[in-house]
């Protein structure tokens with residue numbers, strides 16, 4: 062039976078870049094006879110407009126039943142005043158939580174042909190290849206108590222709780238160590254153990270797991286504030302970084318921006334292998350929904366296309382096809398095609414569809 | 424009566440850079456007849472070694488009685504295994520809390536003569552001048568419940584609590600708006616209101632205060648992850664940034680690193696004006712204790728010297744003397760003197776004391 066693929070384009074530029082990923086799928090079907098069982102549904106602002114909620118139970122069930130989810134992006138200023146319980150962002154938060162997608166893998170890799178797109182000096186980032194493993198179903202994102210309470214004097218208090226258990230830390234650290242073994246064999250674990258007990262436990266659990274099962278991997282520990290600095294000072298010192306939900310949110314965005322080509326970077330979020338042998342997985346560009354340029358054909362579809370390649374590699378075990386797509390993307394860049402976000406002097410500017418077609422042609 | 428100045432050199436390079444700040448004070452006494460009532464005491468690892476605790480009640484009382492505190496830096500790997508309750512860092516955390524030093528002012532300013540020291544391209548950071556106002560007595564640093572608990576099955580849970588009240592947010596936002604009026608009149612308020620209720624309250628309170636009292640100041644809101652990215656993409660878009668304790672910790676270190684000259688940047692942490700008309704204030708370099716180079720004469724004393732200048736300006740109302748010191752620092756750099764951290768081809772390398780003496784000579 063063909064693999065089940067759920068497509069969730071979402072908001073802003075999501076639909077138009079997903080269109081280009083579909084162009085690749087269409088080509089795979091026509092040219093190579095590879096078929097998927099594809100379904101598509103609404104999330105984020107699009108789902109709010111249609112169903113009054115950022116994600117429906119039906120979509121969550123479909124995601125659970127799928128072999129993999131290809132996600133676009135959510136977030137829409139139209140819903141800014143919809144209230145905290147009806148934020149478009151709930152779509153991705155719920156998918157992570159309901160499918161147990163605890164490990165967000167965010168590569169920050171510099172493309173040689175885009176070296177100059179970064180605001181950092183070329184010598185500082187040439188060959189940069191960081192993999193951030195961010196915990197995504199725990200920490201302050203989901204801990205309780207949370208909320209805003211009104212005090213007797215009428216003033217208010219906002220509360221969130223950061224919680225991490227041994228098991229939560231261990232499983233994500235395991236993902237990081239396993240990945241490191243296939244890379245440069247180095248893990249940097251990041252927390253604020255000098256201020257937060259949750260970070261202290263984080264450090265202890267990672268250290269113990271390392272002692273017990275991963276002594277062959279080089280491990281070091283870094284405070285989150287120092288990590289933010291080191292990323293700017295000398296980002297190439299990092300191989301794999303493992304960290305909690307909130308620090309991971311900031312640090313992975315920071316790392317992406319170092320590359321200068323946010324529109325190029327895919328990500329994967331993986332869960333635990335189920336009894337049926339399947340590992341729940343969601344793939345998405347790291348960039349957001351960019352409502353300011355939505356619908357204008359300006360969006361760079363490459364992160365979405367590379368997210369699809371990542372999906373083929375990790376979830377469908379189709380290494381060759383994944384490599385073929387990645388090579389096609391690299392060729393297109395080498396030939397000088399650029400969407401506006403990565404445009405520079407002497408290159409050829411193309412729109413969203415033009416970029417998608419060029420990848421197919423390659 | 425002469426102003427009371429408490430000096431707390433702390434650990435690592437703290438004592439040797441403080442020595443250079445004292446060189447300036449000595450010169451002020453000799454050459455200009457300006458005397459302070461100076462006392463000096465131990466904090467951090469130095470206090471742990473002498474008293475078994477990172478800060479004594481006596482030092483806290485002395486800090487409270489002083490007109491201003493000049494702090495070096497704390498943190499010492501020797502005490503890494505001393506336990507969470509005996510971290511050297513407690514010294515600064517306790518001073519902030521006990522003196523109510525709620526607003527940490529961290530300028531990230533690029534010195535034209537050090538433009539090339541940054542890993543960012545000169546065009547991106549030329550003229551950069553950001554002021555980060557970080558809340559420092561609330562948020563996840565101090566919220567309860569906190570700690571590590573053992574669960575029935577023997578596994579553990581680490582917990583920290585982020586709490587912000589209307590009053591805490593308002594008073595730090597006020598500092599940011601007031602500062603903006605003396606600068607480029609723009610404030611960017613940073614939180615994660617799409618995920619955290621404490622961030623949602625933060626945004627609401629800042630918005631309300633702005634509407635009510637600071638309509639003349641331009642205000643915008645940014646998510647913390649986006650802010651980390653924007654700092655790398657286009658840092659000059661920022662004037663004043665106001666944010667909570669934890670985001671401020673990462674973002675201010677990040678902003679400092681953009682300048683490429685961490686060893687140059689001072690900071691101030693201010694409290695609320697008391698009934699006696701005095702505003703508690705602590706001044707410190709933003710860099711850490713750098714134990715790896717301590718005692719070798721390699722440390723750059725300029726951040727400590729500029730922290731003293733900031734102290735003269737904000738706490739002692741000695742604008743002229745502050746400006747004179749700042750000008751001297753600028754001249755020394757223009758003449759090409761450099762400590763190892765900012766050394767570059769064609770410049771003259773000097774050690775810690777050499778730099779201090781050069782500033783005095785100017």
Ligand SMILES: CC(C)[C@H](C(=O)O)[C@@H](O)C(=O)O
Nearest residue numbers: 136150153154310617618648
């Ligand atoms: C959309 C938002 C809730 C999300 C997050 O904060 O996790 C995003 O920033 C991300 O990094 O995937």
Ligand SMILES: CC(C)[C@H](C(=O)O)[C@@H](O)C(=O)O
Nearest residue numbers: 255256286498512515516672
């Ligand atoms: C020393 C440490 C507790 C402190 C903090 O995290 O606040 C430091 O990093 C700072 O930014 O002043």
